[in-house]
Amino acid sequence: xxxxxxxTQDAPSFHSLRLCGLREAPTSFASSYEEEVDRSAEVIEAxxxxxxxxxxxxxxxxSRLVGIAGLGRENRRKLNHKAYVWGVYVxxxxxxxxxxxxxxxxxxxxxxxxPDITQVNLTVNANNPAAIRLYTSLGxxxxxxxxxxxxxxxxxxxxxxxxxxxxx
Numbered sequence: 001x002x003x004x005x006x007x008t009q010d011a012p013s014f015h016s017l018r019l020c021g022l023r024e025a026p027t028s029f030a031s032s033y034e035e036e037v038d039r040s041a042e043v044i045e046a047x048x049x050x051x052x053x054x055x056x057x058x059x060x061x062x063s064r065l066v067g068i069a070g071l072g073r074e075n076r077r078k079l080n081h082k083a084y085v086w087g088v089y090v091x092x093x094x095x096x097x098x099x100x101x102x103x104x105x106x107x108x109x110x111x112x113x114x115p116d117i118t119q120v121n122l123t124v125n126a127n128n129p130a131a132i133r134l135y136t137s138l139g140x141x142x143x144x145x146x147x148x149x150x151x152x153x154x155x156x157x158x159x160x161x162x163x164x165x166x167x168x
Contacts, residue, residue: 001099002060003106006068008045010058013065015044021068021089026152027125029087053114056087057106059099066094069103071111071120083111085122088131100134108138112166119165123149126158140164 006014015036022033048056059067067090074082085107090099111120124131126145136142140162149159 001066001097001102003057003102004060005050005110006048006056006058007050008048010065011041011044011048014048014056014058014068015039015041017065017068017089017091018087020091021087024092025089027150027157028089028128028131030123030150053117054083055110057103057110059090059094059103061094066091067099067103069100069107071107073117081116081118083114083117083120085120100131101138104134104138108164119163121161121163123159123161125150126160132160132162135162138164139166 019033019037022029022031022036026032054071054073056068056070058065067088069088070086072084072086074080074084085104088100088104090103108120111117120140122135122140123146124135126132132142141164142160142162144161146159146161148156150157
């Protein structure tokens with residue numbers, strides 16, 4: 001399995017897998033299928049454009065994109081020592097094979113390579129113990145719980161806030 005930083009050439013497969021995730025696991029994402037289904041190729045390519053402090057990683061089984069995970073960065077001066085993991089998703093037929101762990105580990109390796117990033121945060125649905133175990137196994141610690149953080153189809157979901165500190 002190859003895990004690598006995605007580029008603009010990966011926009012169609014990234015968008016397709018992202019939409020699958022938004023449809024299949026709507027309570028795992030702050031964004032929704034309806035918000036992203038009509039995004040233009042240019043917007044998606046801009047999201048995947050090479051930057052030195054953020055990006056989207058993909059896991060490939062052969063030429064098929066089977067998993068994605070993003071690293072974002074806080075933009076404000078007082079907050080930009082922090083990055084965040086977003087959009088982690090693995091195709092259902094590839095789950096249980098360690099794909100998420102490989103992806104998030106690669107995201108963290110990338111984050112550690114950026115000199116002024118000292119912590120990485122994420123949020124995860126409190127009803128997703130497998131994801132919480134994954135992040136804990138990679139060194140993340142829970143620091144809070146936001147009640148009723150997401151509303152999906154009229155149902156409220158809590159989110160667990162987690163952080164990994166590695167510098168500063």
